[in-house]
Amino acid sequence: MEFMQQFLGALGSSGRAAEVQDLAPGAFASAGDTKSVSSQFQDFVWDLEGIGLRNWLRMDVSELEQFLPKGEIANLVVNTDGEGFGRGGGGPGTIQLDADDTQVAKLMLRCAARGKADLLDFEAVDPYKLLHGMPAREVDEELSTLPPNPYLEDHQLERLVDAHQTRLGGRKGQNPRTDPKWLEDGATVDELYRKELDFYRTAGPVEWKDDGDGGYEWKWKQPPNTFWDERRKVYIQEQKGVDPNLKLKEMRQHMLDVTRMGSMVKVGRINYFRALVVVGNGKGVYGFGVGFGNTPKEARADSALKALQNLEYIDMDPGRSLCTPVKGHEYKHTMEIIPRPIGRGIKANKKFLPLLYILGLDNCKVRFMYPKIFTRIRAIKRTLDDIVSRRTLANMTGKRYALLVAPGDHWVHWPDRWFSEIRQPYDAKNHHAKMVHKHAVHFKKRGVRIATPLDVKAGWRKKNWARWNTPLERWLQHRRENFDPSMLPSSTIPGDDSASPSLPPAAAASAHLAA
Known part of the structure; x- marks a missing residue:
């Protein structure tokens, strides 16, 4: 809480806070809102802990200032002559704002308040729909379907933008100077702004370039090695x-x-050798080669040279698990790569380990079907081509690399001793079952093993055993359940010797047993 008071005090005593307080009274919390501010700060701490940044709050104020972006902020000027961005007589080091910039600022604040801070997350700029010409919803239409922010309403955000525009108009092009002592360490604001602008300009499958007239034109990115x-x-x-x-x-x-081959030519039958070799650096660069020669050594040298001429790259993240399982087919031959948690290593047949080490795979389970090696190579290449890294996904979707995670991603290995507390009730139940058996056999003087309620599964009765009985036993069981002596004639009642039996001897015996 002391850190929070220092941080809020540093913000409240700044000159910018005084300007905002004059233009928009009530923008800063009063002393009576201390309870709500503290609860919001506690929620902020929990959110930081959820993403692994709780230690960030332990930094000293001076250390925090050291890593903040520094530098002169570009002078913002409200453009009133109707010209676009970058025009007019604002001079160097100025950014002119017009009505379109104001509308974009309000739209981006509305998006951020609903949890979508990146405009590339909307369907209107989806690369897949742009490439295939599929219709997409507009940003405002998709934004209306999202739940509103419970703390910030749209009219409040628009009021902040209008207040900031009014404050810029009152400055008349004057920007407050930054203390030179504060510019010693860290990146400048201009460098940070240019880096963000370059990222959004090159994100996705297209690249935007300035046409020199204040606008932008785009073109598709050229695929690598083409x-x-x-x-x-x-x-x-x-x-x-x-x-x-x-x-x-x-x-x-x-x-x-390596296989001994043969063929017929004009001079007769000739024999040669065919070798299949894989080369790689264990970091994702690999190549398969098929070579021929009169001896196995010559065939191996030829195949190694051809493998180096046909190198390919596995698009995976080093040191991290795969995003999804992949499976490749070549006729009936298949290869499956199933990701495993970090630190679990490779699980496969031992004869495939040299191949997997050269390919650079790790923390995965690999399975093959059918042994024909020549067809298996094509299945392997198709499987490896289906692997997509987070870096490629970031370029395809325009999202940050750090925001793309996959199931099983973790940065800390949980020691086994942490799970000893979880195992205790299960171990205690097993130990109790063993003790019950021991007491039943040794202390109750019984020579047979007694089944306890822990061993008997609910739903089992002697009636259910009829499926393994003989047909005669099943018929007897049916008679036991459905036999009614009052429905039989008097001559068939057992013990009545006055009349001759009308049933066969076997049926009479069965009826007697059933009775």
Whole structure:
């Protein structure tokens, strides 16, 4: 709470706070709102703890100021001549604001109040729908479906924007100077602003560029390792040989299979060898090669060279688990990669471990179906192509890399001793069941094992055992349940010797047993 008082005191004693208080009275909390402010601060602490930033509150005020962005803030000028952004006579180091900027500011505040601080989260700018030409809802239409903020209403946010615009108009282009001593460490505000602007400009599958007239134009990003074919109007994959800058000391190879082949030619039958080799650096760069030679050594050298000419990259995050399971097919041959928590390692057949180490896979379970190695290679490549990293997802969706997490992601390994408290009731129940058996056998002088209520499953009766009986036993059980002596004639009642029996001997015996 002391830290909160110091922090609020630093904000309340600033010159900007005095200006806001003059233009918008009641913007800062009074002394009577201490209870609500403290409860909000406690909620803030819990939210920080939920994302792992509780230690951030333990920083000293001077240490906190050291890491805040510093620098001269660009001078904001309200444009009244109707010109767009970046025009007019504001001079260098100024940002001119017009009516469109005001509307955008109000819209972004409404979005942030409803939990969507990034405009790329809306359907109107969804890259998938933009690429396929699918209709999408407008931002205002989608925003109306979200629940409003219980603490900030839309008219209050618009009032803040109007008050800030009025304050900028009253300054007449004058911006308060920053203390030079405060500019010693940390990044400047201008650098932070340019970095954010570049991020949003290059986020997604398109790139925006300034056309020089105050507007922007866009174009699709070029896929990596491709060139533009003017005749076909498409991007074509580059066919390249062995990269001369490739560090071969980091590469490892493993021969998957070598087979003796034969064929018929004009001079007769010839024999040769076919080798399948995988090369890689264990960090996601790999390549498969199929080589031929008169000897296994020549075939292996040829396949290793072809593997280096066809290197590919696994799009995965190093040191983190996979986002989703992946599965690839080539006819009936399949490969499955199932992610495991961090620190669990690889789970697969031992003969596949050299292949998996060269590919750079970790913390996953790998399974193969059917042993034909030549077809399995294509299934492996299709499976590895389906792996998508968080970095690629961030570029595709425009979201921050740190906001993309997958099931199983964690940064701290829980020690096993933490679970000893959870195991105690289960261990106690097992120990109690063993003690009941021990007492029933040893202390009650019974030579058989006694079933306790803990061992008997509810719902089992002798009636249910009829499915394993013989047909005669099932018929007897049916007679026991449905037999009524009053429905039988007097001649069939057991013990009545005056009349001759009208039933067969077996049926009479069954009726007697049933009675």
